[in-house]
Amino acid sequence: MKDKKEEHTYLETNGDFKMRELDKSDLEQFNALLQYAFQVTTYDLFQTGWQQEEIKYAKRPILEEAYVLGWFYGEKLASMIVVYSMKINIHDEIMDMGGITGVATYPEYTGKGLIHSLMKHVLNYIHEREMPISFLYPYSIPFYRKMGWEIVSDKLSFTVKDTQLPKPRPVDGMVERVSLDSEDYHNVHSYFALQRHGCLIRDNLSWEEYWRWDNDDMIAAVYYNKDHRPLGYVVYYIANDIFHIKEMVYLNIEANYGLWNYITAHFSMIEQVQGDNYSGEPMAYLFDDSEITETISPYIMARIVNVRDFLEYYPYQIQPEDLKLHFKVHDEMAPWNEGDYMVSWHDGETVCEQVADNQSINVVELSVNTLTTMLMGYKRPSYLYEHEKITTEYYMLTWLERLIPVEKPYFSDYF
Structure with a gap:
């Protein structure tokens, strides 16, 4: 009979650390790391009406319905991340969304790049499952900004x-x-x-x-x-x-x-x-x-995971058939996004193609962070241009302001 260690498929190893997907057998360790990292004690849960058995099994649905990835040091869970498969309204277009939560590491394992590598793996997971965008509630805005997420809503x-x-x-x-x-x-x-x-x-x-x-x-x-x-x-x-x-x-x-x-x-x-x-x-x-x-x-942060799909599905306010717009996007964490995307409109349809990076007109150069917050409507193109988040010719701002709907996101959930 195979032992438990041999039954698991490891996605990556780093010395004594091994990365794999969590399952129901990891429920106890999963709960323990969540409560430790987010400073939720059993007493706190009792105070809000939880019972002992409810505490034990509260997060079991996550291990059954979500994608949970973790680093193990031997048999001990050291670090983990959770991805929910969700749907979000983007200017009346319902899109698949990867909701990231449960990002946690025990303090003795910090500084080893565990979370960074987990984030790269889940980004690829979200991309492979054709979810164009991801949301998360940040414990550190600067940390997630380095990985391509940006603020898209306020509380x-x-x-x-x-x-x-x-x-x-x-x-x-x-x-x-x-x-x-x-x-x-x-x-x-x-x-x-x-x-x-x-x-x-x-x-x-x-x-x-x-x-x-x-x-x-x-x-x-x-x-x-x-x-x-x-x-x-x-x-x-x-x-x-x-x-x-x-x-x-x-x-x-x-x-x-x-x-x-x-x-x-x-x-x-x-x-x-x-x-x-x-x-x-x-x-x-x-x-x-x-x-x-x-x-x-x-409040919430988001990042476009698949630039080409997002630009093609995005519900622009107008569809100018005489315009070919080039988004030159920079994305260090998701190399598949790096490049020049030409957006055009034909017979009521949006077409987005990744093209050779040699365009000289109608170019809007920006990071995936800025592209996300702009298309989500949190910050307007003119504001981002004035604060040097966008590189473009001034006349292009008129087009961007007309193309992007004027509505700030409403997001009240926490996960």
């Missing part, structure tokens, strides 16, 4: 005093509290995600990640119109006289008014409302008393 945290809450507005519908697995609640998010650029299309695993570390006090409330159609929701909990909003989504302005009416109805119970807004736009203007507190921080 705006706000605090509203009870005296600043909006006055109730007349609406025909009403808000109802529902279970966290309510079909109406999930359907609202699905409709919203299909309409909103940058939004994650949540599947079962995405929903599990969305709730994984929340406490049992979380509440979902759905706004229904007069025909009992669900048009919005707010997810929240109340603690220490504060109404904490995890997420608020609405499909029209009626639902927005109805949800704020519901929040304001808690006036006698709370002293303030705190929450996070992922729209990329400050909220203060919409309040009668606009002196609310808002803070902005970068």
Whole structure:
């Protein structure tokens, strides 16, 4: 009978270190490294309502549904990375996306390039599975920038005093509290995600990640119109006289008014409302008393994994048949992306070809980082040009501004 060590296929070796894919037999080591690296103790989990067996098996679906790669020192897991197969809305084009998470190394193994090599392997994995783009939540923005990821969305945290809450507005519908697995609640998010650029299309695993570390006090409330159609929701909990909003989504302005009416109805119970807004736009203007507190921080990072496919699938605002645009892209981590990509439009179709690097007109030279944040709409071409992130002739900015839709990404998930 073969021993466990011989049964595994190793992708790379480095002295006593061996890289391989994790499976269910590695669950205990997988959980241990996650809890150590992200400083989540068993006590912390108990405090949020987890039971011992739930803690043990909480991450088992990842090992069954995701791609998990790790470095082992002997039989001990030293470093690892996780890739989810997801879908994302890019300006109404639904694209496959590789969501990276669980990037962790025990401190005694740092400085050996383990994470860097894992990142190169998973980039190749995502590329081979034809996922044009990857997202991750960064623990170090400079670290991931070196590997081609760039900021594409912000989180705006706000605090509203009870005296600043909006006055109730007349609406025909009403808000109802529902279970966290309510079909109406999930359907609202699905409709919203299909309409909103940058939004994650949540599947079962995405929903599990969305709730994984929340406490049992979380509440979902759905706004229904007069025909009992669900048009919005707010997810929240109340603690220490504060109404904490995890997420608020609405499909029209009626639902927005109805949800704020519901929040304001808690006036006698709370002293303030705190929450996070992922729209990329400050909220203060919409309040009668606009002196609310808002803070902005970068949230999610993304990187184009397959430049040719992304440029071809990308939904440009216009399709000028008299223009041939050259993106000269630099990408050290993904050599297949390095080169000159000519984009043109014919009969309503976008054509992208990698061509010889000898063009002298209509050239936009930039890193894969800058290409990602520009096409995602987080930063506009003119802004990037002014800050020397793009090398091009000035007249090309007019074309880029016209080609790229004006909408910042909405991304509220964490994985």
